[in-house]
Amino acid sequence: MATIPRPTPSRSRRRRSLLALLAAARESPLVVGGAAIVLFWVAVAVLAPWLPLPDPNQPLEPFRPPLSVSADGSTTFWLGTDHKGRDILSRLIWGARRVLIWATLATASAYGVGIVMGLAAGYLGRIWDEALSFLANILLSFPVMVLYIVIITRIGASPLNIVLAVTFASAPGIMRIVRGLVLDLKTRDYVAAAEVRGESPWWIMFVELLPNARGPLVVDACLRMGYTTIALATLGFLGLGLPPPDPDWGAMVAETLPMGAFAGHAMIFPALAISSLVLGFNMLADGLREMSLKE
Amino acid sequence: MLRLALRRFLSMIAIMAVVSFVLFLIFEADKLAVAGKVLGPYSTLEQRELWLQQHGYDRPFLVRYVEWVWKALQGDFGESLRYKVAVADLLWDRLANTALLAGLVFALMIPLSLTLGILAGMREGSWTDRTVSFVSILTTSFPEFASAAVLVAVFVFWLGWLPGTAAMTQGFSWRELVLPVAVLVLYDFGYVARMTRASMAEVMTSQYIRTAILKGLPRWRVVLVHALRNALITPFTVIVLQLNWLLSGVIVVEVFFAYKGFGSLLYDAATFGDIYLIEACTMVAVFVAVFTQFLSDVGYTLLNPRIRFR
Numbered sequence: 001m002a003t004i005p006r007p008t009p010s011r012s013r014r015r016r017s018l019l020a021l022l023a024a025a026r027e028s029p030l031v032v033g034g035a036a037i038v039l040f041w042v043a044v045a046v047l048a049p050w051l052p053l054p055d056p057n058q059p060l061e062p063f064r065p066p067l068s069v070s071a072d073g074s075t076t077f078w079l080g081t082d083h084k085g086r087d088i089l090s091r092l093i094w095g096a097r098r099v100l101i102w103a104t105l106a107t108a109s110a111y112g113v114g115i116v117m118g119l120a121a122g123y124l125g126r127i128w129d130e131a132l133s134f135l136a137n138i139l140l141s142f143p144v145m146v147l148y149i150v151i152i153t154r155i156g157a158s159p160l161n162i163v164l165a166v167t168f169a170s171a172p173g174i175m176r177i178v179r180g181l182v183l184d185l186k187t188r189d190y191v192a193a194a195e196v197r198g199e200s201p202w203w204i205m206f207v208e209l210l211p212n213a214r215g216p217l218v219v220d221a222c223l224r225m226g227y228t229t230i231a232l233a234t235l236g237f238l239g240l241g242l243p244p245p246d247p248d249w250g251a252m253v254a255e256t257l258p259m260g261a262f263a264g265h266a267m268i269f270p271a272l273a274i275s276s277l278v279l280g281f282n283m284l285a286d287g288l289r290e291m292s293l294k295e
Numbered sequence: 296m297l298r299l300a301l302r303r304f305l306s307m308i309a310i311m312a313v314v315s316f317v318l319f320l321i322f323e324a325d326k327l328a329v330a331g332k333v334l335g336p337y338s339t340l341e342q343r344e345l346w347l348q349q350h351g352y353d354r355p356f357l358v359r360y361v362e363w364v365w366k367a368l369q370g371d372f373g374e375s376l377r378y379k380v381a382v383a384d385l386l387w388d389r390l391a392n393t394a395l396l397a398g399l400v401f402a403l404m405i406p407l408s409l410t411l412g413i414l415a416g417m418r419e420g421s422w423t424d425r426t427v428s429f430v431s432i433l434t435t436s437f438p439e440f441a442s443a444a445v446l447v448a449v450f451v452f453w454l455g456w457l458p459g460t461a462a463m464t465q466g467f468s469w470r471e472l473v474l475p476v477a478v479l480v481l482y483d484f485g486y487v488a489r490m491t492r493a494s495m496a497e498v499m500t501s502q503y504i505r506t507a508i509l510k511g512l513p514r515w516r517v518v519l520v521h522a523l524r525n526a527l528i529t530p531f532t533v534i535v536l537q538l539n540w541l542l543s544g545v546i547v548v549e550v551f552f553a554y555k556g557f558g559s560l561l562y563d564a565a566t567f568g569d570i571y572l573i574e575a576c577t578m579v580a581v582f583v584a585v586f587t588q589f590l591s592d593v594g595y596t597l598l599n600p601r602i603r604f605r
Contacts, residue, residue, distance in 0.1 A: 137306070137310055138313050138314060138317075141314060141588070142580070143539050143581075144540075144543045145546045145547065146561065146577055150565065150573065150577055153566065153573075226436070230438040233440075233441070234438055234440060234547055237440040238547070253444050260447060260452050267448065268444065271440075271442075271444040271445055275436050275437040278437075279432065279433060
């Protein structure tokens with residue numbers, strides 16, 4: 001039996017489409033604004049060890065207002081200090097590092113599981129679809145925060161457990177999206193062609209179907225990064241998040257709330273930091289969705 | 296129609312059954328841990344085993360599960376370890392408080408988000424549309440506890456207009472409800488407004504609306520009589536499903552403002568390890584979520600005659 005060669009995608013075409021995408025993105029103020037905010041936090045988080053900042057966990061002078069200078073005149077507290085005398089700007093930046101790392105890991109893990117589940121349910125169908133959809137329905141029947149609280153109080157609040165909890169909470173939603181996309185894509189000719197060539201189901205799912213479903217998934221991933229950031233920060237606020245003393249945006253608000261009457265800056269800045277990062281992701285998602293609708 | 300409702304109802308029961316089983320498995324499969332929670336960390340192994348025997352824990356797991364479900368169906372969820380009263384008594388009080396909070400949120404959020412969504416969707420790309428879209432992205436980007444912190448800083452600490460908690464220690468007070476309701480409305484209205492906008496914008500481009508406009512009907516008539524009926528189908532399902540999201544937000548807001556509602560009860564139970572209370576609260580939360588899903592599915596088919604499920 002003659003073997004049919006696999007068609008190879010042309011490299012130059014892909015590069016050109018990437019350039020076109022960047023050019024189109026410049027036209028959308030939402031994409032530019034969202035990307036600017038997200039990139040700002042990513043840059044700050046990456047550069048944190050090299051920035052001239054005091055140690056985020058080092059108690060210096062408590063309750064200093066923003067823009068004050070330390071007693072020996074050596075450090076400026078741009079955003080003030082908190083109840084333990086720790087520099088808030090430094091804690092915000094190190095907190096950005098932490099939230100970005102764990103939100104990315106958690107979202108990636110949820111995507112890994114959700115994509116495999118969605119591809120299997122959509123392409124393999126039948127019993128796979130029934131079983132996986134039922135599983136997803138069960139997990140989706142929990143209000144998200146209830147699911148988080150039940151999982152975290154049962155298995156403890158370690159970074160890995162939080163990744164696990166986010167995976168449980170987000171994977172079913174991702175699976176539904178992937179499944180829907182696959183159900184539409186699998187009727188295309190190139191899938192039939194691959195089946196005739198005798199490709200394995202794995203190849204068809206990951207090489208033929210998944211890359212063609214990427215558009216809506218990119219939009220969803222931006223949104224989900226925002227949700228995951230909210231989830232991590234909210235868990236931190238509730239005392240169920242990543243363990244102290246390393247700075248956590250949500251925990252920073254919770255710790256300084258009782259002192260809000262005379263040191264409101266200590267809780268306002270972390271609250272604004274979280275919201276700005278989430279806003280960046282949301283704007284990016286919205287702008288990308290608008291762009292994909294225009295095409 | 297009836298068959299669809301029945302099917303959805305059965306799947307709702309199936310989900311509740313599986314969730315209850317998993318929950319029971321998570322919290323009560325380890326019998327000694329249960330006894331440890333009830334008797335405290337300093338109880339001896341003999342005490343724990345004696346307690347387990349007296350309370351029927353030596354029977355097989357499945358028998359215990361069936362008994363738990365049977366009692367729960369009759370409203371008996373056991374006794375709270377922390378508050379030393381029947382879980383059911385606690386639950387109804389707290390649920391009533393949360394229902395009040397959620398009711399106020401919906402009463403404000405629905406008119407606000409529908410109005411904004413319709414205004415934005417009526418003229419896609421207009422200045423109103425841009426503003427509404429951006430404001431709704433902005434407000435949904437503030438997690439509940441962050442917007443609560445900002446509002447408290449402004450209205451409690453700076454201006455001194457409102458109380459910063461909603462514990463109602465000196466009897467019921469509407470003033471204490473203002474901030475919790477505001478936080479939830481702020482977070483939740485954006486999503487519904489955006490859905491309404493999208494649905495409205497889609498309807499406005501359809502053929503029959505163009506016909507109505509070309510026929511020379513006044514614009515208000517086209518919008519209110521022709522477009523709205525179809526444009527409101529999607530927001531209806533979104534609003535009903537919003538209850539599921541609202542429950543998540545309610546937990547955070549109730550903890551933040553120390554409001555004595557269902558959400559803070561669940562949170563306290565979970566952090567204290569109050570097993571029977573966690574089980575009951577989670578089952579109620581899942582029931583609310585699944586039931587609203589059921590309502591939304593059935594309502595959608597009732598509203599949209601074009602859709603007929605098998």
